[in-house]
Amino acid sequence: MTLREKVEKRVAAFLDTCRRQGVKATHQRTEILRELAGSEEHPDAETILGRVRRRVPAISVDTVYRTLRLLEDKGVIARVGSMRDRARFDANTDRHHHFVCTECGMIGDFYSDAMDRFPVPREVSEMGSVEGVYVELRGICRKCKQKAMKTEGRTGEQP
Amino acid sequence: MTLREKVEKRVAAFLDTCRRQGVKATHQRTEILRELAGSEEHPDAETILGRVRRRVPAISVDTVYRTLRLLEDKGVIARVGSMRDRARFDANTDRHHHFVCTECGMIGDFYSDAMDRFPVPREVSEMGSVEGVYVELRGICRKCKQKAMKTEGRTGEQP
DNA sequence: CCTCCTCTCGTAATAATTACGATTTAGTAA
DNA sequence: TTACTAAATCGTAATTATTACGAGAGGAGG
Structure with a gap:
């Protein structure tokens, strides 16, 4: 299967997802996914914007960012690296790894x-x-798991 | 060794590094590292700023960010997660991992x-x-490695 | 074709981080 | 100690990625 075919397959699958989930399959969304796939x-977002603009000249930044988030939420694409907005620091210099609560x-x-x-x-x-x-x-x-349990289990306790 | 002692050891080591590398060991830097260690x-940076301010009320945002970068460059602390400034996206939905050129x-x-x-x-x-x-x-x-080689090897070729 | 609701556009707002010019301070040596 | 100088800090302004918003356009179902 050629790349072009793969891309079209991904796009088709996305269009299907849209129909099933009541999300509109717009030209802009399709082109963004096509570009990425x-x-x-x-x-990055800016690069995608630039490329898609060649085919959809009037597309806006907002649409690109919104669409990328949408695709990410639907599991159609993924964000590389940390998803957090602010940097976090660590003074532990021993070789170690991290567990992050999403x-x-x-x-x-x-x-x-x-x-x-x-x-x-x-x-x-x-x-x-590799270094x-x-x-x-x-x-x-x-902690979050317990909180979730309590919230689910709201069946008659007093405030 | 107690935590307090560990912290002071880290701070002392940093002060040493400063002297050796001709970097000034300022009160602000010391306090930022002390807080983090x-x-x-x-x-995150804002949290550190808030805490350090209790002891150094006039410290500025700029100083905190600059110091964090300095400490990171010296290998005294590390940044958690992605070090990049902009988000990058990936349409490959197969389970996979990434190699990133720093x-x-x-x-x-x-x-x-x-x-x-x-x-x-x-x-x-x-x-x-874990999910x-x-x-x-x-x-x-x-590519970067080759570029580095060429730059190093500048020993007499004409412009 | 018509209506409704979602989506897009263009731009303005937000939020983290970085830059700048005036002032202060650490390091050093007399 | 004092004096000197380069480097660091402060306060604030600028920058940059990302998100929000209001008016209008467009897709889907009748």
Whole structure:
């Protein structure tokens, strides 16, 4: 299957998702996805805007950002790297990794020898030389989980 | 060794680094590092500013941001998550990971079964439930490496 | 074709981070 | 200690990515 075909398949699948979920399958959305699906280089929003504009000259920044968020929410595309808006810092200089709560942003350190010395796949050695590993486990922390339970379980306790 | 002692050790080490590298060991820098080293919660710049202000009321935002960058450059602290300023997107929905060039920002995809199904350390299970793994290998890509070679090797070629 | 509701456009607002010019301070050596 | 100088800080303004908003356009179903 050629790249062009792959792209069209992804686009078609997205159009389907739209119909099923009552979301409008607009020209702009289609072109944004088409652009992204046909690219290997993980472009940023501005780059995508520039490229899509060649085909849809009047498209706006807002639309691009909104669409990218939409596609991300539907699981059609992914955001690379940290999803947080503000930088967070860490004074722990020992080699370690992080657990991040996607609900409240809590970050915990942990140690894993195995993750430190991950064997580098050949694929990667061909891209360049690896100098560091960044591992982030993502999930829901204890506190948020308990909070969620309580909220669900609202069945008659007094305020 | 108590936490307080650890913190002071880190601070002392930093003051040493300053002297050796001709960087000034200011009160503000010391307090920022002291705050960060004594914290387990990976605070953001604003939080650090607020806390340090209790002890150094006139400290400015600029100083905090500048100092954090300095400490990061010296390897005294680390930034959690992505270091990039703009979001990057990825339409590859297959389970995969990324290689990122810290020089030019190039991003490449790769696949690793081993990394996908990594056993979650007990430490982490105690923090919460893990729902996803994000792995990023960082280094220098082929292209940047070649460029660096050429630049180094400037020994007599004409412009 | 018509209506409704969602989506888009253009631009303004927001929020994190960085830059700037005047002033202060650490480091150093007399 | 004092004096000197480069570097750092302060307060604020500028910059940059991203999000919000109001008016109008367009897709989907009747």
